[in-house]
Amino acid sequence: MWDWNTAREGLPVVLHGFGITLLATVLGSVVAMVLGLLIAVLRRAPTRWVTVPVRIVVEFVRSTPVMIQLFAVWVLVPGLDPLTIGIAVLGIHYAMYTSEVYRAGIDAVPQGQWEAAVALSLPRGRVWRAVILPQAVRKVVPALGNYVISMFKETPFLSVITVQEMVHEANEYGSVHFAYLEAFTLAAAIFLVASYPTSMLMRRLEKRLAQ
Amino acid sequence: MSEFLTQFSRSLPSVWQGVSVTLQATVLSALLALVLAFVLGFMSRSDQLLVRGLSRVVVEFLRGTSLYVQLFWLFFALPILGFKLEPLACAVVAFGLNYGAYGSEVVRGALNAVPQAQWEAAVALNLSPWQRMRRVILPQAWVQMIPPFNNLLIQLLKSTPLLSLITISDLTFQMDQLRSTTGNTAAAYVTLLVIYFVLAYALTLLMNALEAVAKARLGQGSGLRHVLKPPSAGITDPDGRAARAGGV
Amino acid sequence: MLSDTDPKEETGPGGHTEAVDDALTNKGDALRNDSPANDSPVADMVRFDQVVKRFGDHTVLDQLDFGLRRGERVTLIGPSGSGKTTILRLLMTLERVTEGTIHVDGEPFSHMPGGRDGLVPANEKYLRERRRRIGMVFQQFNLFPNMKVLENVTEAPVHVLGLSRDEAAERGRELLDLVGLADKCDAHPTQLSGGQQQRVAIARALAMRPDILLLDEVTSALDPELVAGVLDVLRDIALSTDITMLCVTHEMGFARDVSDRVMMFDHGHVLEAGPPDQLFEAPEHTRTREFLSAVL
CATH class of the missing domain: 1.10.238 (Recoverin; domain 1)
Known part of the structure; x- marks a missing residue:
């Protein structure tokens, strides 16, 4: 049954893992945001030699389980520490999703904006940087934020490659002290407390931007 | 490599066994999620503040606490409270509840997306509230739910390697066995990824077919010809909340 | 009380027998002793008594009184946003009155008998029994x-x-x-x-064999060349049945052809009303004159 003392003693252990969880989420998000944008722009490339392979990779990575991807990279790329692998794999996996978000944002920029940029003879790089992306990204910030929350809740997968994030720590504490109930309940509560306000924030942002 | 292929073909029956366990868990979870999605989705539109509030709390709780933790909680912590579920039941309940919560947002969004004018026309014909929902609103909303439901189904499928972590002999488990007998890690994992990709693609084709049929009944689209479109369409939201606008 | 499912009770457009109508009217009369006097309450198919409709701070209908006689065809004209469509939507129960009451065929419609004052806002069940006598055609068709x-x-x-x-x-x-x-x-x-x-x-x-047909700008969303076909159909129906009709339209020719009475509506009030010839040829109000010269 539930024991408050066990819970109190377990809390620091779980919270320590939460630090790793946050670190993985933040760095993974940076990878996803940057790589996703790059992929979105590549998918607008003028030649099929670029767009088709990019699309195949996106489809494949997105349609397969992140847990297997973690395992695969972990055993196939020796010499990297598990946290680095975890951040990279999670970030790349989510980049496939964020690229779709960026793409929708780019598609939503009116054709007239491209035409106006052409009419001003702006170079292509300048069109992207100064005209299209600022408009596209603004609209999709809440959707990107939702993926960050989503990624946050998938960080426990990193425990399968021995990263000592929150659920890994909870699991260990639970097995050593036979306190699974307290350990996993704490982990669930921390997830809820961290993700709920963030998702509320995204929802408000979404409403604000929709106006 | 050729040794791996020999081993792989030799262990095809157990791989197939794994596939069927994985698919079984996927389908059962999806059914539970579908039921829950509709229950919570309808509750979220209730006139009663209490019912609406309850739905909100349940959805936020299930979405906020991470599937991974929910599964482990059911598997490791629940027995301590005196309820022991079979591993497969744990998985189905965890997946079903979690994806059901996400699905309820899809249901809610799609119902809200049916134009107000359709409700009004149904009122003007004096259809009862139930008839309005059953005969006018749901058939239209349903079409809009299919693409985001497909996204959630693929996400659910992608969560199934978790089964192997709670002692279930699923596809991942069987391929891991193959990996240790052959010692060919790369081949085993690549094969596993490819199998998952094929499964995801097959599910998407199935859902596209469903959507095409549903759309044809609304006089939209051109029947089954669009079934082969890539599965990417409409995935812009982790919650699958972004129901695509209907029509072509 | 009419049953919900028995088709035998429906006897076609204008369906009820005189006896039934009288009974309904008398019952309604007893319930509306507090309403202001009007010319011929017994014959009224639709009666608005002091109806107020507000959306937030915005008053769309302000203490509106008006009636439709059985079989009468009335057209509402007036500038957009003057509240014409709101009248139809109140009758179709798509909106609820803020104050005042609506009677249909002598029976309370926006309200139902009950409570201390004799009338309480109608619930869904009560509305379902009465609403089916009313049909509505929408601006945007709203087909399923x-x-x-x-x-x-x-x-x-x-x-x-x-x-x-x-x-x-x-x-x-x-x-x-x-x-x-x-x-x-x-x-x-x-x-x-x-x-x-x-x-x-x-x-x-x-x-649905309605006794009352509401037409809400039914040609406004149509391409010009398609308007005539729709108006011809409506003209036929108006002239060949005894359905009570209430139209909101910008088609003044149609209004003139089918209406027994035209009501000029502005800022939630009926500015003036009369037979089409009178209202179109010799409007009393400057506002009406301005409006007509703008649309004709």
Whole structure:
């Protein structure tokens, strides 16, 4: 049954893992945001030699389980520490999703904006940087934020490659002290407390931007 | 490599066994999620503040606490409270509840997306509230739910390697066995990824077919010809909340 | 009390016998002793008493009094946003009154008997019993895209009036024939032009054999060349049945052809009303003159 003392003693252990969880989420998000944008722009490339392979990779990575991807990279790329692998794999996996978000944002920029940029003879790089992306990204910030929350809740997968994030720590504490109930309940509560306000924030942002 | 292929073909029956366990868990979870999605989705539109509030709390709780933790909680912590579920039941309940919560947002969004004018026309014909929902609103909303439901189904499928972590002999488990007998890690994992990709693609084709049929009944689209479109369409939201606008 | 499912009670347009009507009217009269005096309450099919409709701070209808006689065809004209459509929507129960009451055929409609004051706001069950005597055609047609044309027309007769499918289908075909679309029974609404969709919507409303038909700017969303076909159908119906009609329209020619009475509406009030000839030829109000010269 539930024991408050066990819970109190377990809390620091779980919270320590939460630090790793946050670190993985933040760095993974940076990878996803940057790589996703790059992929979105590549998918607008003028030649099929670029767009088709990019699309195949996106489809494949997105349609397969992140847990297997973690395992695969972990055993196939020796010499990297598990946290680095975890951040990279999670970030790349989510980049496939964020690229779709960026793409929708780019598609939503009116054709007239491209035409106006052409009419001003702006170079292509300048069109992207100064005209299209600022408009596209603004609209999709809440959707990107939702993926960050989503990624946050998938960080426990990193425990399968021995990263000592929150659920890994909870699991260990639970097995050593036979306190699974307290350990996993704490982990669930921390997830809820961290993700709920963030998702509320995204929802408000979404409403604000929709106006 | 050729040794791996020999081993792989030799262990095809157990791989197939794994596939069927994985698919079984996927389908059962999806059914539970579908039921829950509709229950919570309808509750979220209730006139009663209490019912609406309850739905909100349940959805936020299930979405906020991470599937991974929910599964482990059911598997490791629940027995301590005196309820022991079979591993497969744990998985189905965890997946079903979690994806059901996400699905309820899809249901809610799609119902809200049916134009107000359709409700009004149904009122003007004096259809009862139930008839309005059953005969006018749901058939239209349903079409809009299919693409985001497909996204959630693929996400659910992608969560199934978790089964192997709670002692279930699923596809991942069987391929891991193959990996240790052959010692060919790369081949085993690549094969596993490819199998998952094929499964995801097959599910998407199935859902596209469903959507095409549903759309044809609304006089939209051109029947089954669009079934082969890539599965990417409409995935812009982790919650699958972004129901695509209907029509072509 | 009319049963929900017994089709025998429905006897076609204007369906009730005089005896039934009298009974309903008398019952209604007893309930409305507090309403202001009016010319001929017994004959009124629709009666608005001091109706106020507010959306937030915005008053759309301000203590509106008006009535429709049985079989009368009345057109509401006036600038957009003057509250004409709100009148139709109140009658169709798509909106609820803020103050005041609406009676239909002598019976309370926006309210039902009960409570200390004798009337309380009507609930869904009460509305369902009374609402089916009223049909409405919308500006945007609002056909159900999940049903074929004939199904749109037969849906309510089968599920509300309780007609058999065959009977409903037969009547549905007749009505579609009446609106010139007999060959479109199996089409999807999306395959029809706007004018055709609107004619289906008219058939759909008529299939419920309403005593009162509400027409809400039914040609406003149509391409100009499609307007005539829809108006011809409505003209036929107006001249060949005794359905009480209340139209909101910008088609002054149509208003003149079919109306017994035209009401000029502005800022939530009836500015003036009269037979079309009188109102169009010799309007009393400057506002009416200005409006007419702007639209004619």
